[in-house]
Amino acid sequence: MYPGDAEFGFELLVCRWAEEAWPPAGGRGDEDAVLVARQLGTKRRRWDTVVVECDPAGLAARACFGDRELDSDLLHVVLHAPEEWAWYRDALPHPGYPWRYVRAAVHRAAGRGVVEKRRRGNRIEIRRVAPYPDWVRRIVAIENKPDLDASAARALSDQLSRDVEDALADEVWVATHATGNRVEPALLEDVPVEVGILAFSFDADASGDDWADASVEWHPSDVTPPDAESDEERRTTRLELAERAYGSGWRSYHDTMRPDCRHFELRRFGRALVPHCAAKGRPQTAAECAGSCPEFEPEPPVWRTRGWPIEGGPGKGIQRLLGDRRARVRAREAGEDGEE
Numbered sequence: 629m630y631p632g633d634a635e636f637g638f639e640l641l642v643c644r645w646a647e648e649a650w651p652p653a654g655g656r657g658d659e660d661a662v663l664v665a666r667q668l669g670t671k672r673r674r675w676d677t678v679v680v681e682c683d684p685a686g687l688a689a690r691a692c693f694g695d696r697e698l699d700s701d702l703l704h705v706v707l708h709a710p711e712e713w714a715w716y717r718d719a720l721p722h723p724g725y726p727w728r729y730v731r732a733a734v735h736r737a738a739g740r741g742v743v744e745k746r747r748r749g750n751r752i753e754i755r756r757v758a759p760y761p762d763w764v765r766r767i768v769a770i771e772n773k774p775d776l777d778a779s780a781a782r783a784l785s786d787q788l789s790r791d792v793e794d795a796l797a798d799e800v801w802v803a804t805h806a807t808g809n810r811v812e813p814a815l816l817e818d819v820p821v822e823v824g825i826l827a828f829s830f831d832a833d834a835s836g837d838d839w840a841d842a843s844v845e846w847h848p849s850d851v852t853p854p855d856a857e858s859d860e861e862r863r864t865t866r867l868e869l870a871e872r873a874y875g876s877g878w879r880s881y882h883d884t885m886r887p888d889c890r891h892f893e894l895r896r897f898g899r900a901l902v903p904h905c906a907a908k909g910r911p912q913t914a915a916e917c918a919g920s921c922p923e924f925e926p927e928p929p930v931w932r933t934r935g936w937p938i939e940g941g942p943g944k945g946i947q948r949l950l951g952d953r954r955a956r957v958r959a960r961e962a963g964e965d966g967e968e
């Protein structure tokens with residue numbers, strides 16, 4: 629059972645489970661940290677769930693650069709900013725596009741406080757605020773397919789084969805809803821042998837860790853290419869992906885859905901908080917919870933009177949709650965905080 633019997637609800641539960649219990653074999657120790665994100669990828673491919681396995685000390689050091697993602701332009705500046713003041717054109721490698729765009733990125737980076745900047749004559753000099761840490765260990769991609777029957781597996785097969793070939797992630801999984809049956813041989817035939825299969829059963833009312841049960845139906849193979857360390861393009865793309873996971877986290881659904889609608893609620897499901905629509909009387913999907921929803925109604929202004937306009941109404945409260953939870957998990961994984 630999962631909220632609304634929709635892929636979206638299943639995805640949120642898988643993300644929550646991963647945040648608490650990754651890896652599937654168990655044994656996450658103090659030396660391990662994970663960040664979980666959803667709907668993340670490259671221009672060519674977007675995964676439902678991405679687990680970034682991190683070095684906790686590196687993750688703590690990453691916090692020096694703020695909570696927000698560093699996009700590719702900012703990363704270019706931050707990664708190469710020197711320890712001592714230097715003209716940015718001397719310090720940074722030629723980006724392959726005009727310097728004026730780099731100069732704009734330098735100003736943006738300084739505005740965000742992720743590098744220092746000063747003017748010497750007509751030259752702009754930069755200095756790093758801290759070395760950018762090596763915080764990403766592995767990236768794991770998970771495709772969520774709660775109703776994975778043989779035909780769904782066939783439909784996914786090409787996409788998963790490409791994931792294995794591209795090897796942008798180190799490991800690829802399909803997460804499905806446990807049926808209580810053995811995985812069909814036909815299904816295994818259609819899923820590439822390198823891809824792991826994880827079967828979930830959820831119980832909304834179970835206490836503690838019993839709310840989610842994940843069993844490995846098929847173990848994945850590590851698809852990291854042998855020349856991964858020297859592949860600069862792969863390293864850069866993965867770092868950009870990890871940065872996006874750092875900035876957004878899986879709770880980013882509160883940025884795209886409509887918590888400012890009077891019918892938007894959060895409900896507890898096991899150890900997860902999932903959206904619920906009071907007007908529809910069921911969990912809504914991310915796609916339907918938009919300004920175009922025929923039942924959308926803004927929060928009545930009177931809801932906002934307490935604390936308004938500084939704190940806003942319940943919608944703002946939900947956004948704050950989910951945003952705070954994301955920040956707390958990040959701090960916990962970096963060993964800076966206790967429980968979420």
Ligand code: SF4
Binds near residue numbers: 893907
């Ligand atoms: S009525 Fe529509 S916009 Fe409002 S919470 Fe429900 S799905 Fe979202």
